[in-house]
Structures are given as structure tokens and as C-alpha cells.
Amino acid sequence: MARIGLVAHDDKKDDMCAWAERHRAKLARHQLWGTGTTGSRVKAATGLEIALLKSGPLGGDQQLGAMICEGRLDMLIFFIDPMSAQPHDVDVKALTRLATLYDVPLANNRSTADAVLAHLAN
Numbered sequence: 559m560a561r562i563g564l565v566a567h568d569d570k571k572d573d574m575c576a577w578a579e580r581h582r583a584k585l586a587r588h589q590l591w592g593t594g595t596t597g598s599r600v601k602a603a604t605g606l607e608i609a610l611l612k613s614g615p616l617g618g619d620q621q622l623g624a625m626i627c628e629g630r631l632d633m634l635i636f637f638i639d640p641m642s643a644q645p646h647d648v649d650v651k652a653l654t655r656l657a658t659l660y661d662v663p664l665a666n667n668r669s670t671a672d673a674v675l676a677h678l679a680n
């Protein structure tokens with residue numbers, strides 16, 4: 559069972575919900591964490607069990623970063639909005655940096671998310 563983090567910036571939350579619905583059956587076999595708003599939205603859209611962290615700008619990205627450096631997250635699906643400035647850009651950079659540093663599979667868009675999820679055995 560993989561431990562998967564789900565995060566999406568505001569303009570990408572619809573994409574994240576649609577992606578999670580499409581992969582609902584597979585995601586249901588893994589342990590899921592989400593930043594506050596993303597996690598709540600995906601939970602409501604899919605009925606999946608998702609542990610909710612703080613909202614991203616309030617520390618949720620940092621909580622996921624801590625999970626990564628403590629070896630408690632196996633995969634990060636993080637739909638970034640490349641067209642909007644984020645007030646917590648430093649947190650976003652810290653999270654993507656830690657995923658890169660610890661060699662945690664990191665998907666920043668739907669195609670990559672499809673690929674990394676397909677890579678999971680079940």
C-alpha cells in the first residue's frame with residue numbers, strides 16, 4: 559500500500575477531482591493525504607478516505623514536506639498552477655525541492671500523474 563499526497567492549486571482543483579474520480583478504484587487501495595482544501599474537495603467528489611492536513615498556505619505544504627523527509631510519503635500528486643503567483647511560493651518550492659531531494663515520485667500535471675499511478679503495482 560503506497561502513501562500518496564494530493565495537492566492542487568485553486569485553478570487546478572477541478573482537474574484534481576476529475577483525475578481522482580477517474581482513478582478512484584486504484585486510489586482506494588492506498589493511503590491518501592491531502593492539503594486542507596484539496597483533500598476536502600477530492601473527498602466530497604469521490605468519497606475516498608483522505609487524511610486532511612492544514613490548507614497549503616497555512617502550512618499544509620510544509621506538513622507534506624515533513625512527511626517526505628521522515629520517509630512517510632511514497633508519492634506526491636501536486637497539480638501546480640503555472641499561471642498564477644502563489645502567496646506561499648516559498649512553501650511550494652520547499653515541497654517540490656524535498657520531493658526531488660528524497661527521490662519521491664512527483665507529478666505536477668495529469669499526464670505525469672497517470673504515469674506515476676500506472677507505475678504502482680495495484
Ligand SMILES: O=C(CO)COP(=O)(O)O
Nearest residue numbers: 593594595596613614615
Ligand atoms: O496551496 C496549496 C498547495 O500549494 C494547496 O492547498 P489547499 O489544498 O489547502 O488549497
